[in-house]
Amino acid sequence: QKEVEQNSGPLSVPEGAIASLNCTYSDRGSQSFFWYRQYSGKSPELIMSIYSNGDKEDGRFTAQLNKASQYVSLLIRDSQPSDSATYLCAGPSSGGTYKYIFGTGTRLKVLA
């Protein structure tokens, strides 16, 4: 059973700080990962995708992938109260038709 694991939180950070969200995965063959943001009662919204080892930056967001450690992270710089949401890590299931496996999500609270 392929798994994507996240700490459910909540992770509380003050406004303007860096929020660090982490995810581990069990399938060593996984090649790509996605971070989604989900506000309460809403659908997942894609923030970042990352396909290769290292860092990928997009505005205030940086995704990091370490395939050797089977670890994915998302850094949010200059955190804003509007960033308060649940962040879902997702990776594709290998072998067979494409589908995502989602982690349980980490709830982020940015305190004003």
Add this chain to the structure above:
Amino acid sequence: EPEVTQTPSHQVTQMGQEVILRCVPISNHLYFYWYRQILGQKVEFLVSFYNNEISEKSEIFDDQFSVERPDGSNFTLKIRSTKLEDSAMYFCASSLTSSTNEKLFFGSGTQLSVL
């Protein structure tokens, strides 16, 4: 920006009744999916659909569930005889290809409440 649309946004039904959840995927996308999320739990894969056939389904997707693309735009999920435990948010998603690098785009969801 193109988006996946779902109707209705909320559906309340009695246990044992049939429900049909509707989705209009992004127009040039070829792969369609249903996911569900029980309150407070993770987003779970139900089924994927391509070329008018189910490509893959999870153990959740039993004989009570079916999917259909009745015309060129709609993609539906039918639950024949709803149970209390079917209460969840149901998300439709679509993607252009089945590549593992491909992004999934989600609709806004249908909140199903079975009483």
